[in-house]
Structures are given as C-alpha cells and as structure tokens.
Amino acid sequence: MTAKDKVGAVMVVGGGISGMQSSLDLAESGFKVYLVDNKPTIGGAMAQLDKTFPTNDCSMCIMAPKLVEVGRHENIEIVTNADVSSVAGDVGNFTVTLTKNPRRVDEELCTGCGICSLKCPVEAIDMYNEGLMARAAIYVDYPQAVPLKFHIDKERCIGCGICEGECPADAILYDQAEELMKINVGSIILSPGFDEFDPTPLREYGYGRYPNVVSSIEFERMLSASGPFRGIVMRPSDGKVPEKVAFIQCVGSRDEHIGHNYCSSVCCMHAIKEAMIAQEHTPGLSSHIFFMDIRAFGKEFDDYVTRAQDEFGIGITRGNRVADISQDPNTKDLQVRYIEGGNIRYERFNLVVLSVGLHAPRTAKDLSAAFDIELNQYNFVDTKTFAPLETNVPGIYASGAFSGPKDIPTTVAEASGVAAKAAADIHEARNTMLSDVQLPPERDVLGEEPRIGVFVCHCGINIGGVVDVPEVMEYATTLPNVVFSDANLYTCSQDTQERIREKVEEHNLNRVIVASCTPRTHEPLFRNTVREAGLNPYLFEMANIRDQCSWVHMHEHEAATLKSKELVRMAVAKARLLEPLEKASIPVTPRALVIGGGVSGMTAALDIADQGFTTYLVEREKKLGGIARRLYSTIRGDNVKAEVEQMAIRVKEHPNIELFLGAEVDYIDGTVGNFLTMLTGQTQVIEHGVVVIATGGEEYEPDEYLYGKDERVVTQLQFEEELAKTKAKNLPSTAVFIQCVGCRNEERPYCSRVCCGSTVKQALLLKGKCPEAQVFVLYRDLRTYAFKEDAYREAAEAGVIFIRFAKDMEPKVSKGRPKDGPLEVIIYEELLEENILIDADRIILAAAILPPEGNERLAQLLKLPLSKDRFFLEAHMKLRPLDFATDGVFLAGLAHSPKYIDESMAQASGAAARAVTILSRDTLLAEGVISVIDADMCTGCGTCIELCPYNAIERTEDDKAHVVEVLCKGCGICAASCPERAIDIRGFTSEQIIAQMSSVMNGGGM
C-alpha cells in the first residue's frame, strides 16, 4: 500500500476509559477517530464505580472531564448502539461495517432534558445500578452520560406514546430501524472491556438465593451517593444497616473447576476499597475480607492494605477459599464457613459481598470472528510479551481488560500505547481527515462600551415550567449595558445558534449571556457560537437557572423566578467586565529526548521515531538493554536475550533515532515544546519538544539470609544466569526461594511485583531440567496475577512446594554443620503449626527492585516529584499514569514502579503516544483562563513560585515572578496567595468575582 492510500482515521471499538483515552490521544495527534460503543452511552465500567483505589478518588469526578472532552472533540465521532458486523481490507485501509441499533430517539434533536423519562409510566430494571433500582423505559444511564441522549428500552416500552406527546423537541422515533454504516479507517483498536462473573452457578455461596449476598459490583452501586441506596449501606432483605460485612475473594477466579484458573488482578484492591468506603459511610460497621492471597502488587497498593488494617481495623483472613455460606432463615444473617490454620471455623455476618471475577466480554467471540483475531483459552485476546498491544492481525490492536484482567492505570497506559501503534501505521496520513472550520475574523471590541445580549432558555418545561421566563427576559433589559434580550424554547438547539449569530450582528452585541443550564456541559457550545459570530469566545457568560435553580426549587415558582433574575444580574455584572482572552501560542520543536536505553526507553524511542519524529536516545551505559540484559526467559517462555538484541538493532538502524551511549543528562532547561539539553561528553546542545523518562530500576543487594557471606545464597538475577548457563547435573538438587527480600518491610513497604512470577518461572525451569530436584518457595502472598496463575498451578502440580510465612515469621537461614554441609532453612508452617527444617544447597532471594540513584538528580533538574518510595510520581495515579503535572515530560517502565517487560513496553508505547500529542503540532496553545502577574506590583517574594502545582511560574532576571503561559492551568492558587495581590486570573478576576457578589448584595431580591 502506498502512503497515499492510507486513511488518516482510526476506529476504536469500546468506549470505556480505555477507548476514551485512545481516542483522545489520536484525536490530539491529528487523526480522525470513530469511537464505537454497543451501548447508548460511553463511559464503560468506570462510570459504575463509586471510588477508585488506592487514592479513594471519586470515579465519576475524575472521569467526567474526560467524558466531556471526548464528547466535544471535533476529531472524535461517537457512534453509539453499534455492533461490528464485518471488516474488509488491510492495515492502512480497512472498511468496517457497523450495525447501528435503533435508539428510537433522534440524536440530533434530543436535548437531554429528561421530560420523557419523568413522564414514562413504565418501571424497568436499571442495569446501570445492577438491577437494584428501577428506571423508566426511556432513560439515560447516568446524568453525566455522553452523548446525553435518551434511549428507549424496546423490551420494556409499552408504546403508550406519552413520551412522544411530551417531548418538546419532537425527538421520539418509535419506528426507527436498524441502520448499516460503512466506515473507512487506517487502523483499529479494540477495547471492549470486560464482563463481570455471574456467581449464581456457585451454589455454595447462595447468590441469588440469599438476599444479603451481593456481588462486588452491586455493592459498588450501593456505596455510591448516586446509587439506589444513596450511599447508605443497607441490607437488601430488610433495609437495615449491617454491623458486620464479609468480603469473599476469588469468586469466579483462580478456580479451575469452572475453567477460570486465571486471577482477576483487581478484586483484592477492589474489596479493600469497598470495605474502607463502607466503613466510612457507616459508623460502627466492621468488615472482614477472606483472601486466598492479598495481591496488592501495584504502585503503593501495599500501603493501602496497611492503611485498611491499621486505620480502619479491617479484618483479614488469608489462605484458603471460603468453603460455603449458609443463611439463617429468620434473621437472614449469613454464616461463613472457612479454614484457618488447619481448622474449620464459622463466622456470622449481616451482609456478604462476593468479589466477582473479571471475564472476557460477552462480545469477545463476535469480535474475534469479525476481525479474525485470536483469543486465548479464556477468550481474552492473545497478545505476546514483546508485542503486548498487537493482535495477530496487522493494524488491529487490543487494549485494556480485553487482553487480560487489569486495573485502570494499566488500562490507561495501554490505551495510549495502542494509540501510538495505530498512529504509526498511518502516520503519513496525519492531518488529512480533520474537519477544518473557517471562522470569521475576530472583531476588536476593545474600548467599546459593553453591549450585552441575554438569551433566556425555557428548556422545554424544565425551566419554563417553574420560572417565569418572559419575566426574567423583561427584567434583563433593565440591567446596565443590556441592549437585547430574548427567550428561546431550547437555546442549545441548532436554530437558536443561528439566531444568536444574527442577533449579535443586528444589535452589534459585544457580550453574550445565556441563562439556561450548566456551563460545565454547554459553555463550549455557546462559546463556539459566539466565536462564529465574530466575537472572542471569552466574551460569553452563563447563568445556571436550570440545574441550580428551576430544578432545585421546583415548587417555589416565585422564589425561583426571583433567583433566576438575580442569577442573570450576577452574570451581567461579570459580563460587563469580561475581556477578550488570547491564547498564547509557542512553536514546538518536533523532536523527542528519551532518557534510558532499556526495554522501556527503546520502545518509547522506536514508537516516536516510527511516527516520523527525530528521537534522541540517551543511555548511561555503553550498551542498550538495561536490566533486561540480565534476563534470559519469561514466564511464557520467551527468549529475552534474542528479543532485546533485536530491539537494539532496530534502534541502531532506525533513521529517526540518534543514539548516545555512555552519556547522561548533564543539564536540562526549558518547558513543554522547547527544551534544551546538554549531555555529558557532548559539546552540542540538543533541542527537543518533549522528554520521556525511562531510567529503569536496579536489583537490591541483600544483606539478609547470608547473602554475600555464602555463595550458595544468590539473587534471582544471578540464578537466572545460572539456570541458563549451567548443565542440569550441576544445578542444585534442593533449592529454596525466599520472596520479598528487601521489600514489603518498614524501609521499603512496596511490592516489587515481578518476583513471584519470576520465582515460579525459575522453579518450573529447574524442575524441567532436573525433575528430581526439591524446590521450595517461601512466600508471604503469592502474586501471580492474571494468566500467570496458570504457571503457579503448573508449578504446584510439578511438585514445587509453596510455604507461606507471616511478616514477622521470616525463615531463618544458617550455615549447616559440618561446614561444607547444606544450608539450613527453618520455616514455621502454618497448617502444621510447627517449624520445619529444609537442607538447601541453593537459596534464591527475590530481591527488591530499587529506583536508580540518578532519579533524584533528574527529578531536581526537571522539577519532577518522586514518590515516597523514590520512584517518579505521575500526575494522577489513576488517569494520568504516564504524565507529570509538568507538561511535556512523560514516564515509562521501572522508573514509574516495578513491572514486567510487557507492562513496561505497553507503558513506553503509551508515553510515546502522549509525547506525539505535542510533537505532532506546529504550535502549542495555552489555555485562555490563566494567571497574569502585574510586574510592577510583584515584589519577587516567590510565594507563588513555591505554591504553583505545575511549576508554571518562574523568576525573571530582575527578580519578578513570571507566568509560563503554556504551563498554567488557571487554578488560581497563586492569585489567592499573592501577598501583594499582584496576580489575577483571566476570566475569573477578583474584580469580576466582587462584581458578582455585590450584585447579590445590592440588588435586593433575596
């Protein structure tokens, strides 16, 4: 295929957090995106969550801004209610046929006002709330839904016609038929997410029979303030607030009997989070979690577990699966039967939550058939260690839970990663499919007396039914500088936009106010309209007379009308002071600097270079490969040496990569778009627009367990080499692996994530080479998450003996007697309740992964934060795992936290995609709402420089504070703390806020 046959568009199938992130990265890099979802709204599973671990962030709060961004991005077209029917063509040029199922509501006309739903006489089951409450037959899943378009549930609709009669926008289409759509794209991303396991078939847990046994997803909805119980934890049987709640882990996971041997990876943390939140919501509640292992392997997850125990007093049992649950028929309490220390125990609870596993999506088989992609035995996409994002079909990529159960940050990283891959296929066609809108020149209004136009919205009856809209409109004309006012049925409708443009011209308006709904959803639309009318988009203000007035004072017509007037008056007071805001723009140097030449660094460099951008790759050592050079195999049997070697060759031969070996960053200066860097041993300064940090990690050098004192005690990496190079007859005949050496302790509370998998791998390799060898693994929690659980089972079946020890019951290692005799390992066995002695001729320590020393200096140079464990700290643990608060700097691999090769690579590809969102544009635009400093008033005290969360304020040569406009996000923290009041926030100036307040005080009416 020649470059000109390539289509500059990508299809993303699945609109959860993964699909949204991929879409945004691609749309921001100059590609058209079709985001396809089979539901009426995007948002996926994350929209159902109340909080997210390990920060207890409110899920909807952190996701909503992304939802809005996707919804209004001019390069993203959302196609809802659509299934993929067939695919033709090849990488670079695919044609996908979609079947669009009828919504039965016209998407163009529906304004999302919701009157239909209020009037609908049907009570249907609300699946968004896991069937725990009812909704109408015409509905949206949640109020923040994108697109905010209602949908008729055909199964439930009785066809009474009430909504059709009530809909003020005439949007109801009862007979809408299904529709075929053909879409031409260059590459495809599959991110359909997962489905939850239905625990009904597991009779022993009584789900579906005992009302007070609920699934973890149901419990999540119960915890949500917007859920069926409004955040109050109640028993479904009687609405009583429970005192004791149990969480049962691994329901539908790690269970070969039901064919789901894999671990669902997220449920341990999910349960801990739910227990914490439940206790927060319910004073006096105590919770207990029954784990098999506590798999808290992610960044700072172990701290979270510690908090749960110490701060919340959450009870923990670990070891075996809970045997069964029985119900007391009178109280509907539940009795949990389990095994601890070899004894059978019983405990009574008021409510039991089953932590249900993550399953491949129900649509997996259909997608596999339509796209011809291979699935693994569990129906997840079968990806490879060194190609973690690729399916077997070139040009088709998989992200998120579709390629295996995983948490949100890993998913978000992958979502960016697939964006890099999908873009590389078609980078020649970048910017070829974007809609380009021609706007009239902006009128200069400076020095003009404000001429304000006010448009008051009825919003059907949403406002008009409560507030006297004509009266508000009349009132508006009496306000200073208002020269025109209007009332509209729907101010957001297409024809009203036209009318606003006309009125601006007719009355020579230079400020526009819309009194309607909330600026959070509608301000962008109206700003566009104002801009199309030839005005600066910031000469616009909204009065929220619906969400914050007519809807909350529904029965107080007079008070609501009075309040609406006052809200309009406040808006006018502010609008009079509005000024046109210019967005500063700076040119971008379209080259990248990648620091670190390990697997992550190489991957990031290749992925940026593959999109056509020059990339400088710096590696401290003389050779590429980093810590992976010391690995020989993976748990899936890859040949690491060969793969890494191949990668290094590609890097060296890549025309867009310039390699600096044996060099380090000496000095770095500048900001997003334009950095200057000096490398050690170089005379030339390199100029680049972004930085990717992939500085890797190091293996801890233990001083525990006779390491360094007896050469039979080795680390995992040392044993890796021994296993690869030693003949079977010289390998140890009794090997003891000891886990968590140098981590999960007071000094380093974190988990190094990869050691359990490596140990299982090495144990299996040893058993494979020497079947007679005795192999013991002494562990605290065995964390072989996702499909690595298969290897764990295999190892157990091969005769590897796994012995758990508690934190303060570490094994004891001593030199045996006689001197040259075997090493002695003593470990307390919990089931036998006694010490056992193992004579070992090799002890392998799973030594922690440490952040490299150099992180501190690099962090200082770039003003980046480090986590308490001295890894780099990303901008947001959940949704911005690859970014820093400082723009233009990205993060991948072990520099972020310990992880496996495939995870590092996915993250590195993701960092590449994030970097390209900057490199692919000629200029960067700052925000309009940013801070301005009056240099004359500034005394150079430096308070703002210190407080700015984005390092966006610098000190000038004459000792004044200066805002780097492209870095400023307009939060206003600086303005509020400047002792000289030399700082203001454009669009939210003190003067404007004071004007709003004074108009509350002085106008009467309250």
Add this chain to the structure above:
Amino acid sequence: MNPIAEGSGGKKAATAEGFEPRVIIFACNWCSYSGADLAGTSRYQYSPNVRIIRVMCSGRVDPSLILKALRNGADGVMVSGCHPADCHYINGNQKAEVRVSFLKRFLPHVGIDPRRLGLEWISGSEGELFAKIATSFTEEIRELGPNPLTGDDVPEVR
C-alpha cells in the same frame, strides 16, 4: 424512593421574622459545582437563598474575597471544593483549607461569628449532600441572624 418525586429540604422562603439570609457558596468547577448541578439533575430541593459563584478551584478563593463578601452584607459564606485527594489541580483544596481555618480564627477579632464562614468538600457525585449542606448552612445562618456588620467595620486583609 424516587428522589425526583419526593424531594428533600426545600423550606418555604419566608419565615416569621422575615429575615432571609444571603448565602454565598464558592464552588470549584470540577467537584462542588458539579455536585450542585447533580442536586439539580436529581431534583434534590434546597433553600433558594444560596448563590453559587463558580471558581476553577477552591484554592482560588482569596481571603479578601471572603471578607469582602462578609463586609458587603453576605450573612454567610461557604467555600466548597473537591474531597482531599480529588482536587483537579492536585492540592488547591489544601490551600483553601489552610486559608479558611486561618480566617475563622481571625473573624472574631473583627466582630464576625466564625460560624458564618464554612468549608465543605462536596464531590461531583454528591448532589444530595450539596442540597443538604446548602439548606443546613442557610438554616444555621438564619439562627445566627443578620450579619451585624456593614461595610467599613472590617479592615482589608492582605
């Protein structure tokens, strides 16, 4: 229960004394303002005395703005922002918390009951909480009676 049909709060505007408090709530764009919107979407009713002023972050609210409001006749002022870890700008809410607690200590010296100044964390999914707080804060201010201060009694703070 259908919150839309039932509603909560929503007292009648006028009371016997005829005193209607003026309450200003500064709400950050990302959480509390969305929470206020959600109160609307879910039709939780609250006192119509409240006027919301949108700011990008609770960390934007300068103590002098609060004092200005109290000087110029507001009977109560509340700053509301995201829950502790949720601030869209990393830690603006921490800054807000420090400022408000400082101001609360300062207010008695200028003759203002510190209860007239509130600080609340309200997330974008806590519509009901927003409504509750709006109503209960208004009621608390109603009990306190009109703000005794007019204009110039309060010094500018810097």
